[in-house]
Amino acid sequence: MTIHEGEDTAIVIGAGPAGLAAGAELLRQGVKPLVLEGDNIIGGISRTQNYKGYHFDMGGHRFYTKSKEVKELWEEILGDEFLKRPRLSRILYNGKFYKYPPEPIDAMMGLGVFESVRVILSYFKWKIFPHREVTTFEHWVTNAFGKRLFQIFFKTYTEKVWGMGCDELQAEWAAQRIQGMSLKTVLMNFLTPNKPKAKSLIEEFHYPRLGPGMMWETCAEQIDEKGGQVKLETKAVRLVHEDQQIRKVVASCPEGDTHYKASTVFSSMPITELIFRLDPPAPDHVIKAAKALKYRAFLTVCLIVDQDKMFADNWIYIHDDTVQVGRIQCYKNWSADMVPDQxxxxxxxxxxxxxxxxxWTMDDEDLVALATKELEDIGLTASDKVLDGCVYRMPKSYPVYDSDYAEALECIKEYMNGFKNLVSIGRNGMHRYNNQDHSMLTGMHAVRNMYLGQSVDIWKINGEDEYLEAGESEPISTASLAEEVK
Ligand SMILES: Cc1cc2nc3c(=O)[nH]c(=O)nc-3n(C[C@H](O)[C@H](O)[C@H](O)COP(=O)(O)OP(=O)(O)OC[C@H]3O[C@@H](n4cnc5c(N)ncnc54)[C@H](O)[C@@H]3O)c2cc1C
Structure with missing residues:
Protein backbone atom coordinates (compact mmCIF):
# COMPACT_ATOMS: atom_id res chain seq x y z
CA MET A 1 0.00 0.00 0.00
CA THR A 2 1.42 3.40 -0.95
CA ILE A 3 0.63 6.53 0.98
CA HIS A 4 0.70 9.55 -1.27
CA GLU A 5 2.28 12.32 0.69
CA GLY A 6 2.63 15.98 -0.02
CA GLU A 7 0.22 18.76 -0.74
CA ASP A 8 -3.51 18.30 -0.60
CA THR A 9 -4.61 17.62 -4.15
CA ALA A 10 -7.53 18.63 -6.32
CA ILE A 11 -8.78 15.19 -7.33
CA VAL A 12 -10.94 14.51 -10.34
CA ILE A 13 -12.55 11.07 -10.58
CA GLY A 14 -13.05 9.87 -14.15
CA ALA A 15 -11.31 10.81 -17.41
CA GLY A 16 -14.43 11.21 -19.52
CA PRO A 17 -15.58 14.58 -20.90
CA ALA A 18 -16.78 15.88 -17.51
CA GLY A 19 -13.64 14.91 -15.59
CA LEU A 20 -11.23 16.13 -18.26
CA ALA A 21 -13.09 19.42 -18.66
CA ALA A 22 -12.90 19.83 -14.86
CA GLY A 23 -9.17 19.00 -15.02
CA ALA A 24 -8.56 21.57 -17.78
CA GLU A 25 -10.54 24.18 -15.86
CA LEU A 26 -8.55 23.53 -12.68
CA LEU A 27 -5.36 24.23 -14.62
CA ARG A 28 -6.89 27.48 -15.89
CA GLN A 29 -7.48 28.42 -12.25
CA GLY A 30 -3.84 27.69 -11.46
CA VAL A 31 -4.56 24.36 -9.69
CA LYS A 32 -2.79 21.16 -10.75
CA PRO A 33 -5.34 18.34 -10.89
CA LEU A 34 -4.89 14.64 -10.37
CA VAL A 35 -7.36 12.80 -12.61
CA LEU A 36 -8.02 9.20 -11.57
CA GLU A 37 -9.43 6.94 -14.26
CA GLY A 38 -10.46 3.40 -13.34
CA ASP A 39 -10.35 2.07 -16.88
CA ASN A 40 -7.30 1.53 -19.11
CA ILE A 41 -8.57 3.95 -21.73
CA ILE A 42 -9.41 7.66 -21.78
CA GLY A 43 -12.80 9.08 -22.75
CA GLY A 44 -15.47 7.27 -20.72
CA ILE A 45 -18.49 6.54 -22.89
CA SER A 46 -16.97 8.95 -25.44
CA ARG A 47 -13.90 6.74 -25.96
CA THR A 48 -12.75 5.26 -29.26
CA GLN A 49 -11.79 1.60 -29.30
CA ASN A 50 -9.20 0.34 -31.75
CA TYR A 51 -9.41 -3.19 -33.15
CA LYS A 52 -6.77 -4.18 -35.72
CA GLY A 53 -6.42 -0.57 -36.83
CA TYR A 54 -10.20 -0.02 -37.16
CA HIS A 55 -11.57 2.70 -34.89
CA PHE A 56 -14.91 2.12 -33.18
CA ASP A 57 -17.00 4.79 -31.50
CA MET A 58 -19.23 3.55 -28.66
CA GLY A 59 -22.35 4.95 -30.26
CA GLY A 60 -21.77 7.69 -32.73
CA HIS A 61 -20.67 10.84 -30.96
CA ARG A 62 -21.71 14.01 -32.70
CA PHE A 63 -19.85 17.05 -31.41
CA TYR A 64 -22.53 19.66 -31.38
CA THR A 65 -23.07 22.40 -28.84
CA LYS A 66 -24.82 25.68 -28.27
CA SER A 67 -22.05 26.71 -25.90
CA LYS A 68 -19.47 29.02 -27.41
CA GLU A 69 -16.84 28.18 -24.84
CA VAL A 70 -17.23 24.42 -25.29
CA LYS A 71 -16.97 24.83 -29.06
CA GLU A 72 -13.84 26.96 -28.69
CA LEU A 73 -12.34 24.46 -26.30
CA TRP A 74 -12.94 21.57 -28.72
CA GLU A 75 -11.34 23.60 -31.53
CA GLU A 76 -8.41 24.53 -29.35
CA ILE A 77 -7.79 20.91 -28.33
CA LEU A 78 -7.93 19.37 -31.81
CA GLY A 79 -7.31 22.18 -34.33
CA ASP A 80 -7.45 20.81 -37.90
CA GLU A 81 -8.25 17.30 -36.71
CA PHE A 82 -11.76 18.47 -35.79
CA LEU A 83 -13.76 17.79 -38.94
CA LYS A 84 -17.08 19.28 -39.99
CA ARG A 85 -19.35 16.48 -41.16
CA PRO A 86 -22.70 16.32 -42.92
CA ARG A 87 -25.38 14.24 -41.25
CA LEU A 88 -27.49 11.54 -42.84
CA SER A 89 -29.53 9.19 -40.69
CA ARG A 90 -32.52 7.12 -41.67
CA ILE A 91 -35.07 4.89 -40.05
CA LEU A 92 -35.58 1.36 -41.27
CA TYR A 93 -39.27 0.56 -40.82
CA ASN A 94 -41.20 -2.25 -42.46
CA GLY A 95 -38.35 -2.96 -44.87
CA LYS A 96 -38.17 0.65 -46.10
CA PHE A 97 -35.80 3.51 -45.33
CA TYR A 98 -37.17 6.82 -44.08
CA LYS A 99 -35.22 9.98 -43.49
CA TYR A 100 -34.66 10.98 -39.90
CA PRO A 101 -35.54 13.64 -38.95
CA PRO A 102 -38.70 12.85 -40.96
CA GLU A 103 -39.29 14.76 -44.19
CA PRO A 104 -42.91 15.00 -45.28
CA ILE A 105 -42.56 13.93 -48.94
CA ASP A 106 -40.11 11.14 -48.16
CA ALA A 107 -42.36 9.85 -45.36
CA MET A 108 -45.50 10.04 -47.51
CA MET A 109 -43.83 8.21 -50.40
CA GLY A 110 -42.74 5.44 -48.08
CA LEU A 111 -45.95 5.15 -46.11
CA GLY A 112 -48.31 5.52 -49.05
CA VAL A 113 -51.38 7.74 -49.32
CA PHE A 114 -53.63 5.71 -47.04
CA GLU A 115 -51.15 5.57 -44.15
CA SER A 116 -50.19 9.24 -44.64
CA VAL A 117 -53.82 10.29 -44.33
CA ARG A 118 -54.08 8.20 -41.13
CA VAL A 119 -50.99 9.98 -39.77
CA ILE A 120 -52.46 13.41 -40.47
CA LEU A 121 -55.91 12.58 -39.09
CA SER A 122 -54.32 11.10 -36.00
CA TYR A 123 -52.20 14.24 -35.56
CA PHE A 124 -55.27 16.50 -35.61
CA LYS A 125 -57.22 14.16 -33.36
CA TRP A 126 -54.51 14.38 -30.70
CA LYS A 127 -54.14 18.14 -31.16
CA ILE A 128 -57.86 18.56 -30.46
CA PHE A 129 -58.10 15.91 -27.74
CA PRO A 130 -54.58 15.70 -26.24
CA HIS A 131 -53.64 13.75 -23.14
CA ARG A 132 -54.38 16.32 -20.45
CA GLU A 133 -52.03 14.77 -17.95
CA VAL A 134 -48.67 14.22 -19.64
CA THR A 135 -46.78 11.78 -17.45
CA THR A 136 -45.32 9.23 -19.87
CA PHE A 137 -43.21 9.22 -23.02
CA GLU A 138 -46.19 7.87 -24.94
CA HIS A 139 -48.38 10.79 -23.79
CA TRP A 140 -45.75 13.35 -24.71
CA VAL A 141 -44.96 12.04 -28.18
CA THR A 142 -48.60 11.34 -28.99
CA ASN A 143 -49.50 14.93 -28.13
CA ALA A 144 -46.66 16.25 -30.30
CA PHE A 145 -46.98 13.90 -33.31
CA GLY A 146 -50.27 11.99 -33.03
CA LYS A 147 -50.66 8.34 -32.06
CA ARG A 148 -50.03 6.89 -35.51
CA LEU A 149 -46.66 8.56 -36.01
CA PHE A 150 -45.75 7.60 -32.45
CA GLN A 151 -46.45 3.96 -33.32
CA ILE A 152 -44.47 4.09 -36.58
CA PHE A 153 -41.42 6.17 -35.77
CA PHE A 154 -41.00 6.14 -31.99
CA LYS A 155 -42.46 3.14 -30.18
CA THR A 156 -40.38 0.11 -31.28
CA TYR A 157 -37.02 1.81 -31.24
CA THR A 158 -37.61 3.59 -27.93
CA GLU A 159 -38.72 0.34 -26.32
CA LYS A 160 -35.58 -1.39 -27.63
CA VAL A 161 -33.44 1.34 -26.14
CA TRP A 162 -35.10 1.38 -22.74
CA GLY A 163 -36.30 -2.19 -22.39
CA MET A 164 -39.58 -0.87 -21.01
CA GLY A 165 -42.92 0.22 -22.43
CA CYS A 166 -43.33 3.80 -23.64
CA ASP A 167 -46.24 3.97 -21.20
CA GLU A 168 -43.75 3.41 -18.32
CA LEU A 169 -41.01 5.75 -19.52
CA GLN A 170 -41.37 9.20 -18.01
CA ALA A 171 -42.43 12.17 -20.14
CA GLU A 172 -39.47 14.14 -18.82
CA TRP A 173 -37.14 12.08 -20.96
CA ALA A 174 -39.02 12.98 -24.13
CA ALA A 175 -39.28 16.61 -23.11
CA GLN A 176 -35.53 16.72 -22.50
CA ARG A 177 -34.54 14.81 -25.63
CA ILE A 178 -37.05 15.77 -28.30
CA GLN A 179 -37.54 19.32 -27.12
CA GLY A 180 -38.35 21.63 -30.00
CA MET A 181 -39.69 18.82 -32.18
CA SER A 182 -43.27 18.15 -33.22
CA LEU A 183 -45.03 17.37 -36.45
CA LYS A 184 -45.51 21.11 -36.83
CA THR A 185 -41.78 21.88 -36.49
CA VAL A 186 -40.93 19.10 -38.94
CA LEU A 187 -43.34 20.63 -41.48
CA MET A 188 -42.10 24.16 -40.80
CA ASN A 189 -38.54 22.97 -41.24
CA PHE A 190 -39.49 21.53 -44.60
CA LEU A 191 -41.37 24.65 -45.74
CA THR A 192 -38.80 27.18 -44.43
CA PRO A 193 -35.45 25.48 -44.90
CA ASN A 194 -33.39 28.58 -44.02
CA LYS A 195 -34.92 29.09 -40.59
CA PRO A 196 -32.79 28.06 -37.57
CA LYS A 197 -33.47 24.42 -36.87
CA ALA A 198 -35.02 22.72 -33.87
CA LYS A 199 -32.29 20.87 -32.07
CA SER A 200 -33.20 17.46 -33.42
CA LEU A 201 -32.91 18.73 -36.98
CA ILE A 202 -29.26 19.76 -37.06
CA GLU A 203 -27.73 18.70 -40.37
CA GLU A 204 -24.05 19.20 -39.62
CA PHE A 205 -21.82 18.40 -36.71
CA HIS A 206 -18.15 18.11 -35.87
CA TYR A 207 -16.22 14.91 -35.41
CA PRO A 208 -12.59 14.21 -34.53
CA ARG A 209 -10.67 12.61 -37.42
CA LEU A 210 -10.09 9.41 -35.42
CA GLY A 211 -13.29 9.36 -33.40
CA PRO A 212 -14.30 10.99 -30.10
CA GLY A 213 -11.49 9.31 -28.15
CA MET A 214 -9.03 11.46 -30.11
CA MET A 215 -10.51 14.58 -28.48
CA TRP A 216 -10.27 13.16 -24.98
CA GLU A 217 -6.86 11.52 -25.37
CA THR A 218 -5.46 14.83 -26.65
CA CYS A 219 -7.15 16.70 -23.81
CA ALA A 220 -5.57 14.29 -21.28
CA GLU A 221 -2.14 14.73 -22.88
CA GLN A 222 -2.52 18.50 -22.63
CA ILE A 223 -3.44 18.22 -18.93
CA ASP A 224 -0.26 16.17 -18.37
CA GLU A 225 1.85 18.65 -20.34
CA LYS A 226 0.55 21.57 -18.26
CA GLY A 227 1.50 19.98 -14.96
CA GLY A 228 -1.60 17.98 -14.07
CA GLN A 229 -1.66 14.20 -14.01
CA VAL A 230 -4.07 11.71 -15.56
CA LYS A 231 -3.67 8.20 -14.13
CA LEU A 232 -5.24 5.23 -15.89
CA GLU A 233 -6.24 1.98 -14.16
CA THR A 234 -6.65 3.91 -10.94
CA LYS A 235 -10.10 3.41 -9.53
CA ALA A 236 -11.41 5.49 -6.64
CA VAL A 237 -12.72 2.92 -4.19
CA ARG A 238 -13.16 4.86 -0.97
CA LEU A 239 -13.75 8.50 -0.12
CA VAL A 240 -12.91 9.14 3.51
CA HIS A 241 -14.70 12.13 4.99
CA GLU A 242 -14.87 14.07 8.22
CA ASP A 243 -16.68 17.30 9.11
CA GLN A 244 -18.46 17.23 5.74
CA GLN A 245 -15.18 17.31 3.85
CA ILE A 246 -13.48 14.60 1.84
CA ARG A 247 -10.07 14.17 3.44
CA LYS A 248 -8.70 11.30 1.42
CA VAL A 249 -9.45 9.31 -1.72
CA VAL A 250 -8.31 5.70 -1.71
CA ALA A 251 -7.67 4.37 -5.20
CA SER A 252 -7.02 0.86 -6.33
CA CYS A 253 -4.39 0.50 -9.04
CA PRO A 254 -2.12 -2.29 -10.33
CA GLU A 255 0.56 -1.45 -7.73
CA GLY A 256 -1.94 -1.72 -4.88
CA ASP A 257 -4.06 0.80 -3.01
CA THR A 258 -2.92 4.41 -3.04
CA HIS A 259 -4.15 7.10 -0.66
CA TYR A 260 -4.47 10.65 -1.95
CA LYS A 261 -5.03 13.60 0.35
CA ALA A 262 -7.84 15.66 -1.09
CA SER A 263 -8.32 19.40 -1.09
CA THR A 264 -11.31 19.20 -3.44
CA VAL A 265 -12.96 16.30 -5.26
CA PHE A 266 -14.88 16.44 -8.55
CA SER A 267 -16.38 13.03 -9.18
CA SER A 268 -17.85 11.84 -12.47
CA MET A 269 -18.31 8.23 -11.34
CA PRO A 270 -21.94 7.11 -11.21
CA ILE A 271 -23.58 8.90 -8.29
CA THR A 272 -24.83 5.57 -6.92
CA GLU A 273 -21.25 4.28 -6.67
CA LEU A 274 -20.08 7.51 -5.10
CA ILE A 275 -22.64 7.07 -2.34
CA PHE A 276 -21.58 3.45 -1.78
CA ARG A 277 -17.89 4.44 -1.58
CA LEU A 278 -18.24 7.03 1.18
CA ASP A 279 -16.46 6.25 4.43
CA PRO A 280 -18.13 6.56 6.92
CA PRO A 281 -21.16 5.33 4.98
CA ALA A 282 -24.00 7.63 3.95
CA PRO A 283 -27.21 7.43 6.04
CA ASP A 284 -29.55 4.52 5.28
CA HIS A 285 -32.17 6.61 3.49
CA VAL A 286 -29.50 7.95 1.09
CA ILE A 287 -28.17 4.45 0.40
CA LYS A 288 -31.74 3.32 -0.25
CA ALA A 289 -32.18 6.21 -2.69
CA ALA A 290 -28.91 5.33 -4.45
CA LYS A 291 -30.10 1.75 -4.87
CA ALA A 292 -33.29 3.02 -6.50
CA LEU A 293 -31.43 4.62 -9.43
CA LYS A 294 -31.27 2.38 -12.48
CA TYR A 295 -29.21 2.33 -15.65
CA ARG A 296 -29.50 0.86 -19.09
CA ALA A 297 -26.43 -0.65 -20.72
CA PHE A 298 -25.56 -1.19 -24.34
CA LEU A 299 -23.09 -3.16 -26.37
CA THR A 300 -21.70 -2.65 -29.82
CA VAL A 301 -20.90 -5.55 -32.07
CA CYS A 302 -18.22 -4.21 -34.40
CA LEU A 303 -17.90 -5.90 -37.75
CA ILE A 304 -15.30 -5.47 -40.48
CA VAL A 305 -16.98 -5.94 -43.83
CA ASP A 306 -15.32 -6.61 -47.17
CA GLN A 307 -17.25 -3.87 -48.93
CA ASP A 308 -16.06 -0.34 -49.66
CA LYS A 309 -19.54 1.19 -49.43
CA MET A 310 -22.40 -0.16 -47.33
CA PHE A 311 -24.83 2.74 -47.06
CA ALA A 312 -24.57 6.51 -47.10
CA ASP A 313 -25.89 7.17 -43.59
CA ASN A 314 -23.84 7.94 -40.51
CA TRP A 315 -26.29 5.70 -38.68
CA ILE A 316 -29.57 3.89 -39.26
CA TYR A 317 -32.31 3.34 -36.67
CA ILE A 318 -33.81 -0.10 -36.81
CA HIS A 319 -37.53 0.26 -36.09
CA ASP A 320 -38.09 -3.37 -36.88
CA ASP A 321 -39.08 -5.83 -34.19
CA THR A 322 -37.96 -8.92 -36.11
CA VAL A 323 -34.34 -8.12 -35.20
CA GLN A 324 -32.83 -7.13 -31.86
CA VAL A 325 -30.33 -4.59 -33.16
CA GLY A 326 -31.39 -1.02 -32.35
CA ARG A 327 -29.09 1.08 -34.47
CA ILE A 328 -26.27 0.58 -36.96
CA GLN A 329 -23.30 2.89 -37.42
CA CYS A 330 -21.05 3.12 -40.46
CA TYR A 331 -17.91 4.69 -39.04
CA LYS A 332 -16.18 5.63 -42.30
CA ASN A 333 -19.16 7.86 -43.02
CA TRP A 334 -18.28 9.77 -39.86
CA SER A 335 -14.61 10.03 -40.84
CA ALA A 336 -12.81 8.13 -43.60
CA ASP A 337 -9.80 7.65 -41.31
CA MET A 338 -11.81 5.43 -38.97
CA VAL A 339 -10.85 2.54 -41.29
CA PRO A 340 -7.24 1.77 -42.29
CA ASP A 341 -8.24 0.21 -45.63
CA GLN A 342 -10.77 2.06 -47.78
CA TRP A 360 -25.03 -8.82 -22.10
CA THR A 361 -23.78 -12.25 -21.06
CA MET A 362 -23.80 -13.83 -24.52
CA ASP A 363 -20.37 -14.99 -25.76
CA ASP A 364 -18.66 -12.52 -28.07
CA GLU A 365 -18.55 -15.14 -30.79
CA ASP A 366 -22.32 -15.65 -30.59
CA LEU A 367 -22.91 -11.91 -30.61
CA VAL A 368 -20.79 -11.53 -33.75
CA ALA A 369 -22.80 -14.36 -35.35
CA LEU A 370 -26.10 -12.74 -34.30
CA ALA A 371 -25.07 -9.34 -35.67
CA THR A 372 -23.85 -10.86 -38.93
CA LYS A 373 -27.17 -12.66 -39.39
CA GLU A 374 -29.24 -9.60 -38.54
CA LEU A 375 -27.19 -7.47 -40.94
CA GLU A 376 -28.07 -9.94 -43.68
CA ASP A 377 -31.73 -10.26 -42.55
CA ILE A 378 -32.29 -6.54 -42.96
CA GLY A 379 -30.61 -6.61 -46.34
CA LEU A 380 -27.48 -4.57 -45.67
CA THR A 381 -24.91 -7.16 -46.71
CA ALA A 382 -24.38 -10.86 -47.33
CA SER A 383 -23.00 -12.64 -44.27
CA ASP A 384 -19.98 -14.01 -46.17
CA LYS A 385 -18.77 -10.42 -46.60
CA VAL A 386 -18.19 -10.11 -42.84
CA LEU A 387 -14.46 -10.70 -42.28
CA ASP A 388 -14.04 -10.21 -38.56
CA GLY A 389 -15.79 -8.87 -35.49
CA CYS A 390 -15.43 -7.91 -31.85
CA VAL A 391 -17.70 -6.74 -29.04
CA TYR A 392 -17.53 -3.77 -26.65
CA ARG A 393 -19.86 -3.61 -23.66
CA MET A 394 -20.73 -0.28 -22.03
CA PRO A 395 -22.31 -0.62 -18.59
CA LYS A 396 -24.36 2.30 -17.23
CA SER A 397 -24.75 4.01 -20.59
CA TYR A 398 -28.17 5.51 -19.95
CA PRO A 399 -29.43 6.84 -16.63
CA VAL A 400 -33.02 5.59 -16.49
CA TYR A 401 -35.81 8.10 -15.87
CA ASP A 402 -38.39 5.81 -14.31
CA SER A 403 -41.14 6.84 -11.94
CA ASP A 404 -38.87 6.55 -8.83
CA TYR A 405 -35.76 8.28 -10.02
CA ALA A 406 -36.65 11.96 -9.38
CA GLU A 407 -37.44 11.48 -5.70
CA ALA A 408 -34.37 9.29 -5.17
CA LEU A 409 -32.11 11.80 -6.92
CA GLU A 410 -33.51 14.68 -4.88
CA CYS A 411 -32.69 12.82 -1.67
CA ILE A 412 -29.11 12.16 -2.84
CA LYS A 413 -28.65 15.76 -4.00
CA GLU A 414 -29.76 17.10 -0.64
CA TYR A 415 -27.24 14.88 1.14
CA MET A 416 -24.43 15.71 -1.30
CA ASN A 417 -25.02 19.45 -0.87
CA GLY A 418 -23.78 19.06 2.68
CA PHE A 419 -20.21 18.34 1.49
CA LYS A 420 -17.99 21.40 1.31
CA ASN A 421 -15.35 20.08 -1.09
CA LEU A 422 -17.07 17.34 -3.10
CA VAL A 423 -19.13 17.82 -6.25
CA SER A 424 -20.64 15.11 -8.40
CA ILE A 425 -20.49 16.06 -12.08
CA GLY A 426 -21.20 14.66 -15.56
CA ARG A 427 -23.72 12.24 -16.91
CA ASN A 428 -23.86 9.37 -14.44
CA GLY A 429 -22.45 11.62 -11.75
CA MET A 430 -25.71 13.56 -11.93
CA HIS A 431 -27.92 10.75 -13.26
CA ARG A 432 -28.76 13.08 -16.07
CA TYR A 433 -29.14 12.54 -19.77
CA ASN A 434 -26.16 14.75 -20.57
CA ASN A 435 -24.26 14.95 -23.81
CA GLN A 436 -20.55 15.64 -23.92
CA ASP A 437 -20.99 19.40 -23.88
CA HIS A 438 -23.39 19.35 -20.93
CA SER A 439 -21.09 16.98 -19.06
CA MET A 440 -18.12 19.26 -19.71
CA LEU A 441 -20.03 22.34 -18.58
CA THR A 442 -20.98 20.69 -15.30
CA GLY A 443 -17.28 19.98 -14.68
CA MET A 444 -16.13 23.46 -15.68
CA HIS A 445 -18.76 25.27 -13.62
CA ALA A 446 -18.29 23.01 -10.60
CA VAL A 447 -14.62 24.05 -10.56
CA ARG A 448 -15.48 27.75 -10.97
CA ASN A 449 -18.08 27.52 -8.21
CA MET A 450 -15.45 26.05 -5.90
CA TYR A 451 -12.45 28.22 -6.83
CA LEU A 452 -13.96 31.48 -8.07
CA GLY A 453 -16.96 31.61 -5.78
CA GLN A 454 -19.42 31.80 -8.67
CA SER A 455 -22.77 30.13 -8.09
CA VAL A 456 -23.99 28.49 -11.27
CA ASP A 457 -26.49 25.75 -10.49
CA ILE A 458 -24.97 22.86 -12.42
CA TRP A 459 -28.27 20.97 -12.16
CA LYS A 460 -29.76 23.55 -14.51
CA ILE A 461 -27.30 22.72 -17.30
CA ASN A 462 -29.22 20.68 -19.85
CA GLY A 463 -32.37 21.19 -17.93
CA GLU A 464 -33.94 24.53 -17.53
CA ASP A 465 -34.36 27.28 -20.02
CA GLU A 466 -33.12 29.87 -17.53
CA TYR A 467 -29.59 28.52 -17.84
CA LEU A 468 -28.01 30.85 -20.34
CA GLU A 469 -24.41 31.67 -20.84
CA ALA A 470 -23.39 35.17 -21.78
CA GLY A 471 -23.50 35.46 -25.55
CA GLU A 472 -25.73 32.42 -25.98
CA SER A 473 -28.79 32.91 -28.09
CA GLU A 474 -30.35 29.68 -26.89
CA PRO A 475 -30.38 27.95 -23.55
CA ILE A 476 -27.90 25.17 -23.05
CA SER A 477 -30.38 22.42 -22.85
CA THR A 478 -31.18 19.33 -24.79
CA ALA A 479 -29.16 18.79 -27.95
CA SER A 480 -31.59 16.37 -29.47
CA LEU A 481 -33.16 13.03 -29.56
CA ALA A 482 -30.70 12.54 -32.34
CA GLU A 483 -27.66 12.39 -30.08
CA GLU A 484 -27.91 8.91 -28.80
CA VAL A 485 -31.34 7.59 -29.00
CA LYS A 486 -31.89 9.88 -31.87
C1 LIG B 1 -24.83 5.36 -27.31
C2 LIG B 1 -24.45 6.74 -26.90
C3 LIG B 1 -24.32 7.74 -27.86
C4 LIG B 1 -23.99 9.05 -27.49
N1 LIG B 1 -23.92 10.01 -28.46
C5 LIG B 1 -23.56 11.26 -28.13
C6 LIG B 1 -23.43 12.24 -29.14
O1 LIG B 1 -23.70 12.00 -30.31
N2 LIG B 1 -22.99 13.48 -28.76
C7 LIG B 1 -22.72 13.79 -27.45
O2 LIG B 1 -22.30 14.91 -27.18
N3 LIG B 1 -22.88 12.87 -26.46
C8 LIG B 1 -23.30 11.62 -26.78
N4 LIG B 1 -23.43 10.67 -25.79
C9 LIG B 1 -23.25 11.07 -24.39
C10 LIG B 1 -21.78 11.05 -23.99
O3 LIG B 1 -21.26 9.76 -24.20
C11 LIG B 1 -21.71 11.41 -22.52
O4 LIG B 1 -22.37 12.63 -22.30
C12 LIG B 1 -20.31 11.60 -21.99
O5 LIG B 1 -19.44 10.55 -22.27
C13 LIG B 1 -20.44 11.75 -20.48
O6 LIG B 1 -19.22 12.14 -19.97
P1 LIG B 1 -18.89 11.96 -18.43
O7 LIG B 1 -17.49 12.35 -18.25
O8 LIG B 1 -19.94 12.63 -17.63
O9 LIG B 1 -19.10 10.41 -18.13
P2 LIG B 1 -18.42 9.12 -18.73
O10 LIG B 1 -18.20 9.26 -20.18
O11 LIG B 1 -19.27 7.99 -18.24
O12 LIG B 1 -17.02 9.07 -18.00
C14 LIG B 1 -16.90 8.73 -16.66
C15 LIG B 1 -15.51 8.14 -16.44
O13 LIG B 1 -15.36 7.86 -15.06
C16 LIG B 1 -14.67 6.64 -14.93
N5 LIG B 1 -14.96 6.09 -13.59
C17 LIG B 1 -16.13 5.59 -13.12
N6 LIG B 1 -16.00 5.20 -11.85
C18 LIG B 1 -14.73 5.47 -11.51
C19 LIG B 1 -13.99 5.30 -10.32
N7 LIG B 1 -14.54 4.77 -9.21
N8 LIG B 1 -12.70 5.70 -10.29
C20 LIG B 1 -12.11 6.24 -11.39
N9 LIG B 1 -12.76 6.40 -12.55
C21 LIG B 1 -14.06 6.04 -12.60
C22 LIG B 1 -15.22 5.79 -16.04
O14 LIG B 1 -14.37 4.70 -16.35
C23 LIG B 1 -15.30 6.82 -17.17
O15 LIG B 1 -14.11 6.87 -17.90
C24 LIG B 1 -23.78 9.36 -26.13
C25 LIG B 1 -23.91 8.35 -25.16
C26 LIG B 1 -24.26 7.07 -25.52
C27 LIG B 1 -24.43 6.01 -24.47
Missing part, protein backbone atom coordinates in the same frame (compact mmCIF):
# COMPACT_ATOMS: atom_id res chain seq x y z
CA UNK A 343 -11.82 -1.13 -49.57
CA UNK A 344 -13.43 -2.26 -46.28
CA UNK A 345 -16.15 -0.86 -44.04
CA UNK A 346 -16.44 -1.02 -40.27
CA UNK A 347 -19.94 -1.28 -38.90
CA UNK A 348 -21.24 -1.04 -35.34
CA UNK A 349 -24.47 -2.83 -34.48
CA UNK A 350 -25.84 -1.45 -31.24
CA UNK A 351 -27.81 -3.64 -28.86
CA UNK A 352 -29.46 -2.06 -25.84
CA UNK A 353 -29.58 -4.32 -22.82
CA UNK A 354 -29.27 -4.60 -19.04
CA UNK A 355 -26.08 -5.66 -17.31
CA UNK A 356 -26.35 -9.40 -16.70
CA UNK A 357 -29.18 -10.11 -19.13
CA UNK A 358 -29.10 -12.60 -21.99
CA UNK A 359 -27.55 -10.25 -24.54
Missing amino acids: SKSSIGLEYFCNEGDEL
